[in-house]
Amino acid sequence: MDIHKLNKAFENRVRLGIMSALIAGDAMDFNRLKELLAVTDGNLASHLKALEKEAFIQVNKTFIGRKPNTKYAATADGKKAFKAHIDALEALIKGQK
Amino acid sequence: MEKDYLKDISEIRSIMERSSRFISLSGLSGIMAGIYALIGAYIAYEVAYSYETVGYTEQLVRSVKENVTVLLLDALGVLSLAIITGVVLSKRKAKKLGLVFWDKNAQQLVINLLIPLAVGGALAVIFYKEGYIKFVAPMTLIFYGLGLLNASYFTYRDIRLLGLSEILLGLIACVYTGYGLYFWAAGFGLLHIIYGAVMYYKYER
Known part of the structure; x- marks a missing residue:
């Protein structure tokens, strides 16, 4: 399986979390993201x-x-990249089974 | 390596769920609301119903009119108890899940529930004043169902089914108008207990 399809930008779990939240829950402000992801101000x-x-x-x-x-x-770019990343994750896991 | 990816995916799923739906809604509070409603219905039965009135719309309407203050207080008592219990138990669940209780999804849920509910409430008052008293109980069921249906987009999907059940029950109650209180007890009592129990077993254990 092609590990290179995984997007480097999403390697970090906080970034993955931000994208998940923004895609599922529409636009949100800083505090809402903070309360969803339970991270510090600086980190976020x-x-x-x-x-x-x-x-x-x-x-x-x-x-x-x-x-x-x-x-x-x-x-739109972000949504596309996120979807591609999820597809790659899925393919990877399927390939390993 | 594989473990990591799986963890990523489960994290994504949980964040997406938390960001788009209100998942602190407590099933236990549904059960409690149902019990309050049954007690309230029993009190209303004692006040307004009698051997001669059950199933006979005309006599029943007279009896309801004579006792309207007590019945209203009864209904308000049930409603307040149900809301207080719902808030307390859902707050507790939110705390347990490590979530903020009054977040954007909770607000959306309440607003979307309240709009049909307010319309139904206003119509119920108008119908009562105009003398169509027999339609008040079915109408509250229908509009409550519509409110739940509307609110279900912001919480567990089980609420959608509960809403549809309330609407169906309300429509049937429109046909059998002499039995409003029984339908009321079934809709606000039994259905709440059933769906509350289902949600409790599905999400809180």
């Missing part, structure tokens, strides 16, 4: 940055009243 922020750099997620900054509100959402 750095992985969000990495995914943003890959253009797998997009960041929308708005204001609710005067409070800044940042929403994260999976991009």
Whole structure:
């Protein structure tokens, strides 16, 4: 089985978690992600940055009243890459059996 | 290596579930709600029903009108007890699962349940005032079912089946109008106990 199809960007479990959450639950803000994944602020922020750099997620900054509100959402590219990654995982596991 | 991938997949599944559905809903609270409803129905039976009224819509309507305050208090008592128990037990389940109780999915669930429920409640009051009292009990069942159906997209799918059952029961109750209280006890009592038990065994043990 082709291990190279596994996306390096998703090797980290926090990143995998971020993508899972954003694809299943639509756009969400930082705190919602934090409460779902149970990770620290710094950890989550750095992985969000990495995914943003890959253009797998997009960041929308708005204001609710005067409070800044940042929403994260999976991009079309991100969804495609995530699906390919899952397919590769599935193929790998099937191949090993 | 294989273990790792499997772990990845189970993690993905659990996060997707947590992010799109409210899974803290407690089956036990459904059982409790059903028990409260049965007790409430028994009280209502003692108040409004008698040998001459069961199955006879005309007499029953007169009896309901005479005792409307007691019956309303009875229903409100059942409702408040059910809500309080639901919140307490679901909060406890959320804590056990390590989840935040009042999250976005919980809010969506409540809003989507409340919209049909509010419409049904308003219609029930209008029907009562206009004299169509025999349709009040069936209507509450139907609109409660619609609310559950609507809310089921944000929690366990079992709720969808419960909603459909309530709607069906409500429609049947529309035909056999003299037996509103029995249908009411079946819908809010028995069905809650059955589905609550199913969910309890499926997800909480």
